Amino acid sequence: MEQNGNIASVDASILHADLDAFYASVEQLLQPDLRGKPIAVGGGVVLAASYEARAFGVRSGMPGRQARQLCPGLIFTGGHFSEYQRLGDAAIAVLADFTPDIERISIDEAFADVSGSMQLFGAPADIAARVRARVRDELGLPISIGVARTKHLAKIASQVAKPDGLVVVDAAGELAFLHDLPVELMWGVGPATRARLADAGVTTIGQLAQSSTSSMERLLGRAVGRKLTALAWNRDPRAIQTQRRAHSAGAQSALGRRPAAEAVFRPVLQHLADRIAGRLRAKERPCRTVTVRVRFADLRSVTRALTLPAPICATAALADVATQLVRGVLADNPGERTISLLAISASNLGEEAFLQLELPFHLADDGRRPGTRRGAARLRADLAMDAIRERFGWEAVNYASAAPGASRSVPDDFRRLAEKDL
DNA sequence: TCTGGGGTCCTAGGACCC
């Protein structure tokens, strides 16, 4: 179109593509008798709800019981985990046929910058239409796309486009499009921020734009206030990040109501540590900081972190540090005798291959002295286990002290869908 | 008798160093 690349760059050329009600749509694709019906993926909690179910007020994250009350005919289904992964990847691959500049946000969502693709494939709006048609024809799934000059606006546009739609915001119409919308459509405005803004009389993005940055900073804190005013004027030129590595890896398990006893929490921590440490070893990214979270029966939760002098990636080392931290939490909260959730997170991840470290550090029983010989033996055992799992599947071997499937929690296959690349 | 599980970023206070 234009000879000058700079002119193209001010056009609306960022796409945000978002598969609609993704897990629910996959189930309706695989089970044709469920099409047109209110369905939910999950059980104890709704992980995804079809649009037919959303019409009754069913939302993801909602307890299953409440969802059933809102929608008596609701059908719970799910379980095609490998199909979720395959179809999510396939949809992103369609996008990748039009541009290499893709930032994948999750299994069902991605940004794409097509500013360099226009000579080959036409205007961004045409590219978006072709992506939608191909995902529908080749995969059988509905996908909504927003097109705008910035990521944030493209994201809002795709939300407005749902379900199964396309919204293009051209450069001249940005603020007119934005300012009538409610503040909660902005990335970063959740229940707490929405309530604070409402108390100040701000419910639309336009009203937020009319407020001074300093008043928003006082109301919401420096970073949030500054960010939201920038977003309200569409002054947020963040670039597509094609290569993103996670900064932490974690795992958690809801327990129902269990006594706060070592015999209860130790096997759970062992299992969580096993899952996390296996990922760290697979990507050769040992961690230096270990954080645990203990949630009590009343849903109050307490976190405790420890940063080690050297990185670790042995399952037993991670489990031991986590156990000591949980002991500390319980000792400091003697009134709490019931726990409802345990979580471990590993952060401060190294870039170096752990195999090239001198020897893995292990926090000894006195909490200070490195037990390097023990650590090396533990790591060798882990690597042998990793190799067996690589060949025969994750369930083929286990630590005797771990608690596989300890509660009626989500299957590990499902958990893996949400893991980000380390 | 049931409020999941994987992440990111920000804030505030304290320790420590220069």
Place this chain on the structure above:
DNA sequence: TCTGGGGTCCTAGGACCC
């Protein structure tokens, strides 16, 4: 002896997103 400031790392908690 008193006084001051900036930078970095760490910890605990909170809000948010998918």
